[in-house]
Amino acid sequence: MTNYSSSDFEQDNEFQKALAQYEEMKAGNRSIYFDADQLADFAEYYASLQQYDKAFEVIEYALSIHPGNTEVLVIKAHINIDLKNIQEAKVIAYSIPESYDRDVKMLKAELLILEEKLGEAEEILMELINQEENDNVDNLLDIAYLYTDSNLPQLALPWFEKAYKMNPENDEIRIGLVDSYRDCGMIDKGVALYNRLLDIDPYSAKYWYELGRLYFTTEDINKALDAYEFVLTINSANHSAILMMAHCYFKLENYEKSCEYYEKYATMVNNSSTAYFYIGFCQYNLKQYDKSIENLKSSLELSEGVSPEIVDTYTYLAFCYKEKGMFDDALLYIERAIKEDPNNAELYVHKGDILLNGDHKEEAAKAFNTAILMAPDDPRTNIDIGRIYCENKMYDIGLTYYKNVELNAPGFDDIYLSMAFAYGAMGNNEQFTDYLIKATKQDHDKVMDSLKLMPEKEQEELKQLIRDLKKAIDEDEGKAEFN
Template sequence: MSDNFYRSKEFKEMLQQYEAVRSKGSFPFMDADDLTDIAEYYFYHGRTQESLETIDKTIDMFPGSLHPLAFRARYAILVNGNAQEAFAYAHQINDKGDLDYFYTIAEILIADGKVTEAEKYLEEKEAEVDEDDLEDYYLDVATLFADYSCIKQTKFWLAKSTDTDSLDYKELQGRIAMEQGDFRRSEHIFNHLIDEDPYANGYWNQLASLQFAQHHLQASIESSDFSLAIDPDDFDAVLNKANGLVQLGNYDEALKYYQRFKKLQPLNEAGDMGIATVYMAQNERKKAIEALTSAEQLCPPQSINHMEILRQKFNLLSSDGKYAEALQCLEKIKNSQGATQSELYVMRGFLFLKQNQVGAAMRYFGQALSSAGVGHDQVTMLVAYAAYECGYIRYAREQYLKIVDHVDKGSWSGGWAFITLCDHELGDRRAFLADLKHTVELDPEAASSFLSTLFPQELSATDYYTYALQHPQMGTMPYEELKD
């Protein structure tokens, strides 16, 4: 449902009518689709209990009705992470020839990690779609896959559409360009879309995400502010602004926006993940662990966020000396098959290195590297990061030097920036200046990401080298390593 619809006079009057009847203890007899719109509005604004009460009563009143059951199915898979429950609701839908039924089944499959099955299902259903509805079908299916970052499938279905002048088509082009790293084209598309419809929150939010990906943080925050001016409760805009603020080091303000997001979306783990990020930056480990524990409880097991939460929690528990709890967290990662065997070896090595058991750590790092196969470079990078986090800076630098040329030409960036950071902490000014110059020339965005804390906040990454030359103390104070 479009954000604009919730701001319309029509919807506001309908909501007012509904709430007036509910305030008297009754339930209004309204159209099933209207009641579903109200339930979606409540959910969108974090009023989950009211949303479920509304939709469950609607399903009782209109058994077999498409949209109430589709909403309940999506809630089951996206919030509860329960595909079986989601299918149980979907299969109650009477009209199994409706396009929205097709989309519901496909989304359950995609959210459950069965993208190939969803592709096959939607290709089979294409033959059942009326010719007049095919354009809508192509764009809707492309949008569905785009929502889950399935860009290969998005491109496939978008290529079927001939409605190239529609805003939906252009938006998908912008999203594809962004996912493929063609930021300039994507930004051009979304700026054009904003010119066409300046009150569309979604376009501003996409632009903010795009600007954030390019580390244009102030511009991203400004785009989020435009979105929030249109709708102060737009949770995507709230989250985007929080992410921008935390990257700028404005932690207190970022925390306020993450808490605001959590209030708007109490069942979304992203709020607690952001709060944990702030507390980690402020070295408030206990609070960060508490926030990650809350995020873990909210996050569906099949979500990509689930493993990220467990990994961060493992790192924090290890750093806080809570090794038994960290080991329990590692077992969860292993049981969820959220990491390769090589990655598990690296994490075990990290745990031992945190306890200064160097021999055991090096054995696990060796096992990680010997079992990595084609992922050898990536595992070497993980070993380097693990060693760095434990204070073994020289070893970390040596490991990364083995792969940096491969890494920076491949799918990862920031190798030389990481090495420059190691130079700085080792107090090797000569290497620091040489590698800083190389980093800034090669990848100024990575330089900003890795090295921004070493320089004034307002300084552009392209000026880092000149600044370092003018400040002879930079790169001369060695980090007190646990073991050099």
């Protein structure tokens, strides 16, 4: 909606002075005249803070002293778009007399995009750019962002390319263009652009960082690490690159290195609840449960219980306490996670797991049933519950959940392998062999890989059995093909 974030307004001293005068006037302490541009900015600022009542109050006041003002009406329409009042925004947009105005055309194009009338929107935008006074980089970027905000990167790309041709030295355009290449699956073009820039300026930490970001978002983690290493070679105190190094090692499940970089980042950026969350997360994976609890609690304290990671923080605290055998504490934290995200079926699976491990079988069954009712079409829920029962040596109950998956989603993930091991643990050799054959037909390599955690003697025996099964399966398939 807006061209500015709240921080942009807050850094503008003139704006802040005028806003204070407006608020003083509204308090009834004095009478001051404000022009329409100032009042439109006040409304936009309040909207950026999601204080919509105040925004509409400013707009009504503005229209009372500047009736029909185009800028104020455009802001009013944009706020209605933010609030999903699309029809109201449309009525406002098409009531503005100055239909030739640049902002009015952009508003109408946005509404058409929201209605998926992309051809009509493009016509308005081309008409806008064909006006000489509007043929500039800023307008090209605004149009590109109009499409990216609507998750239409393929339509944004041509506008970023036009802007880049007009001003190839602009970093905002370069980053927008590369992001658009990425979102359109044209990764090579994005990499080629940054490599050209690095040929010109090989010591640019910014270009190396952005190249790393591109590799990271496309899951090419080792190349991302190389790029961030160059950033840190140029500037060892670049805390953003240190954080991304931590994220990269986390993606690679190298939790020791990841933790090392998160800890380094935490010393550079004071009171980062996110850093302490990830430190705790890494330590959980390293089975350092006491340290994990300490850092996850630090994350909670720093965020004052409000952060994007709050549910995961509570969940991993619960996991830590479960691993320590402190089931009451584990239950306390999983309940807090559920309170934050009550419609998350996975959390009820975790609750059931904690209760079952704490020997509360009936309560565990209730939690599992809640999870099933919340996600009746998700085979993963049944597999997870079956696995938990099997881990607790309750194979007959675990198999009932596995059978639900076999019935409703045959071949899903490693269901046949899970069933084979459950039957094997129960001593049912016939069913064990039947399901091991199914699993081997489905994914021989995965079956072989699953044996690594077994004792060496059993591992070798089963590997030989699977090799024999695979050979027999291949021979049968060869005969069927020949016939």
